[in-house]
Amino acid sequence: MTRDGWELVKVCITALIAIIVVLSCYLYRSKLHIARLEDSLSLAQAKVQDLRKIEEINNRQKVEISRLNDEAERLKNKIEDLEKLSKQVQALAEKALGIDLSYKRSQRSYSSRGRDTSLEEIRKKIDKLDNTVEIQKDSLNQVRSQLEILYEWRYSVPSGKPVPGHISSGFGYRRRSFHTGIDIRSNIGTSVKATANGIVSYAGWKGGYGFTVIVRHNFGFSTLYAHLSKISVNIGKRVERGDIIGYTGMTGYTTGPHLHYEVRINDKPVDPKDFL
Numbered sequence: 001m002t003r004d005g006w007e008l009v010k011v012c013i014t015a016l017i018a019i020i021v022v023l024s025c026y027l028y029r030s031k032l033h034i035a036r037l038e039d040s041l042s043l044a045q046a047k048v049q050d051l052r053k054i055e056e057i058n059n060r061q062k063v064e065i066s067r068l069n070d071e072a073e074r075l076k077n078k079i080e081d082l083e084k085l086s087k088q089v090q091a092l093a094e095k096a097l098g099i100d101l102s103y104k105r106s107q108r109s110y111s112s113r114g115r116d117t118s119l120e121e122i123r124k125k126i127d128k129l130d131n132t133v134e135i136q137k138d139s140l141n142q143v144r145s146q147l148e149i150l151y152e153w154r155y156s157v158p159s160g161k162p163v164p165g166h167i168s169s170g171f172g173y174r175r176r177s178f179h180t181g182i183d184i185r186s187n188i189g190t191s192v193k194a195t196a197n198g199i200v201s202y203a204g205w206k207g208g209y210g211f212t213v214i215v216r217h218n219f220g221f222s223t224l225y226a227h228l229s230k231i232s233v234n235i236g237k238r239v240e241r242g243d244i245i246g247y248t249g250m251t252g253y254t255t256g257p258h259l260h261y262e263v264r265i266n267d268k269p270v271d272p273k274d275f276l
């Protein structure tokens with residue numbers, strides 16, 4: 001080979017080496033770039049994952065908040081019912097005990113004061129309040145049933161005179177017969193009032209009693225009103241203390257206008273004076 005030939009070969013080899021070096025650099029830079037892109041991509045993927053998690057948490061919180069709202073609404077209704085029940089019990093207590101129980105109560109606020117409370121704390125407060133409401137409801141219901149019995153008793157036991165007037169004949173033996181009630185002197189046509197709440201069990205003619213009304217009350221009590229001129233109730237009618245059941249007269253065996261009044265316990269006559 002000539003000298004020129006060697007020179008050409010050397011130039012070619014140098015050029016080839018230069019090309020290889022440039023290509024290598026280019027490839028290396030591309031590789032670095034790809035690696036950076038891969039890093040960015042996995043970062044972005046991680047961010048997307050995070051966002052998804054946040055979204056999930058948000059959705060869960062939304063559901064929880066909506067559930068808590070429903071719970072709070074339900075509780076509000078329960079508290080309103082409790083207040084109604086409390087008012088009913090108070091009214092019943094006033095009727096059963098015959099006293100005025102009205103007093104100014106301080107308005108209790110059931111609303112949560114803290115603004116930064118967590119959902120979990122709100123949940124706990126709602127549960128606690130719910131429990132308190134249930135306990136109060138139970139106690140009020142117990143008191144109510146006791147008061148209902150007391151109320152029944154108060155209005156089932158005969159009390160007061162069925163007509164105004166003097167007692168002309170008392171309960172017990174008089175001469176040979178036993179007087180099973182009391183006689184109250186009264187002008188004909190005076191209204192006769194039931195002395196306790198109950199149901200009319202007899203209304204009509206009853207031998208020597210003349211026109212008679214019998215009212216059955218709770219706890220074994222009954223009252224009898226005799227010698228009436230007129231009866232204004234029918235059998236089965238529910239009457240309350242003070243309701244007019246008829247008018248005084250002198251029907252049956254009687255010497256003058258009066259009301260024969262009896263109080264019976266389990267059908268056994270007792271002295272009505274103890275119930276006036």
Ligand SMILES: [Zn+2]
Nearest residue numbers: 181182183260
């Ligand atoms: Zn009599």
